[in-house]
Amino acid sequence: MIRLTINGVPHVVDPMGPESLLTTLRDRLGLFGSKNACEQGECGSCSVLLDGRLVCSCLVMAVDADGAAVTTVEGIADGETLHRVQEAMVNAGGVQCGFCTPGIVVAASHLLATTPSPTETDIREALAGNICRCTGYGAIVRALEPLAAES
Amino acid sequence: METLLPRHLDEALAATAAHPEATILAGGTDLMVAVAYQALRPAVVIGIRRVPELQEWDGRFIGAGVTYSRLERGPFAALAQAARTVGSPQIRSAGTIGGNLGTASPAGDSLPFLAALDAEVLLRSQAAERALRWDEFITGPKRTALQPGELIVGARLPEAIPDRQAFAKIGTRTAMVIAIVSCCVLRWDDGTTRVALGSVGPTTVRPRAAETMISTERRPSSAALDEFARLVSAEVSPINDHRSTAAYRRHASGVLARRLLERVL
Numbered sequence: 361m362i363r364l365t366i367n368g369v370p371h372v373v374d375p376m377g378p379e380s381l382l383t384t385l386r387d388r389l390g391l392f393g394s395k396n397a398c399e400q401g402e403c404g405s406c407s408v409l410l411d412g413r414l415v416c417s418c419l420v421m422a423v424d425a426d427g428a429a430v431t432t433v434e435g436i437a438d439g440e441t442l443h444r445v446q447e448a449m450v451n452a453g454g455v456q457c458g459f460c461t462p463g464i465v466v467a468a469s470h471l472l473a474t475t476p477s478p479t480e481t482d483i484r485e486a487l488a489g490n491i492c493r494c495t496g497y498g499a500i501v502r503a504l505e506p507l508a509a510e511s
Numbered sequence: 512m513e514t515l516l517p518r519h520l521d522e523a524l525a526a527t528a529a530h531p532e533a534t535i536l537a538g539g540t541d542l543m544v545a546v547a548y549q550a551l552r553p554a555v556v557i558g559i560r561r562v563p564e565l566q567e568w569d570g571r572f573i574g575a576g577v578t579y580s581r582l583e584r585g586p587f588a589a590l591a592q593a594a595r596t597v598g599s600p601q602i603r604s605a606g607t608i609g610g611n612l613g614t615a616s617p618a619g620d621s622l623p624f625l626a627a628l629d630a631e632v633l634l635r636s637q638a639a640e641r642a643l644r645w646d647e648f649i650t651g652p653k654r655t656a657l658q659p660g661e662l663i664v665g666a667r668l669p670e671a672i673p674d675r676q677a678f679a680k681i682g683t684r685t686a687m688v689i690a691i692v693s694c695c696v697l698r699w700d701d702g703t704t705r706v707a708l709g710s711v712g713p714t715t716v717r718p719r720a721a722e723t724m725i726s727t728e729r730r731p732s733s734a735a736l737d738e739f740a741r742l743v744s745a746e747v748s749p750i751n752d753h754r755s756t757a758a759y760r761r762h763a764s765g766v767l768a769r770r771l772l773e774r775v776l
């Protein structure tokens with residue numbers, strides 16, 4: 361049994377063997393926002409914050425997250441009010457099929473929290489580990505750039 | 512599966528003594544891929560990311576648990592650049608220098624810097640402590656001298672580290688690639704030059720003839736730089752694989768080493 365605080369809510373779960381935190385989030389806790397694609401840290405679609413660090417939840421052994429605070433994409437918005445990254449992605453057409461979007465939102469919100477005024481290069485480097493299978497990178501960067509300017 | 516999450520080095524060493532065959536988990540960036548793709552099912556896992564002694568970075572000692580994110584912000588330019596080329600921010604916030612050493616991939620990005628400096632790898636078990644030079648520790652591709660019950664504690668660098676240092680690697684894109692060739696060049700004020708290359712041999716390669724030749728050249732001419740590049744290319748032993756050909760790697764080794772040397776002259 362391990363204890364996790366996920367999006368501010370305490371949970372006790374019993375991961376099986378070396379299962380990933382991603383599996384625990386999706387299959388045991390029904391948090392389907394973090395996506396399962398490559399399972400090897402290449403695509404970023406499972407990105408979460410683990411004690412404030414941006415990580416791929418597919419590469420975190422769930423038992424090793426015992427005691428951690430996890431923020432998933434479900435915890436990025438403030439209730440019904442979207443995070444400004446989510447708002448920007450909607451308004452600028454940064455979402456196509458949507459599969460990479462949760463990982464992009466988590467990574468971009470982490471970027472803005474740690475680098476308030478990122479350049480386009482900063483944005484591209486920060487999102488280097490988030491693969492968009494629609495290849496919609498231009499729209500994603502255009503969505504995020506105004507946020508850098510306003511902060 | 513039994514899991515131990517020690518909070519101090521002595522607890523961690525007690526755990527490895529009690530379970531000498533346990534699987535050691537740090538950042539998980541290699542281990543969890545083996546879980547997903549090679550059906551690795553460890554009987555005992557010792558998670559070491561909570562051990563404060565392994566997080567220490569004190570001058571010339573870099574604890575095994577120091578992540579690439581921290582190395583990126585550190586004082587050694589070539590190591591920082593190497594760390595910056597690892598994976599993505601997600602990978603760099605998890606992966607550690609101790610994991611890079613333990614995995615001992617010929618493509619390990621921090622390894623050329625450690626090899627160029629002849630860094631030592633510090634190992635501890637409950638009974639003993641030992642320091643092995645990098646090439647005594649890494650014995651082959653993905654093979655090390657680590658014994659059951661031992662933990663990698665960190666890397667120890669020598670006192671003399673030149674400011675003139677550079678690292679670069681070749682891959683298909685800037686991020687998320689395993690190096691086709693990587694290279695670190697260090698140059699001291701007296702001309703002494705050390706070169707180390709990754710992904711062009713079973714372990715990191717030190718092209719000794721090229722180092723010796725260029726170290727005597729205080730202001731290398733274009734012809735001397737050509738000869739340096741030729742020697743580097745002659746001394747690597749690359750293979751063909753799905754990422755590149757041996758011929759390309761051999762050529763690129765000389766080009767990359769020369770380019771980095773020119774940057775630090």
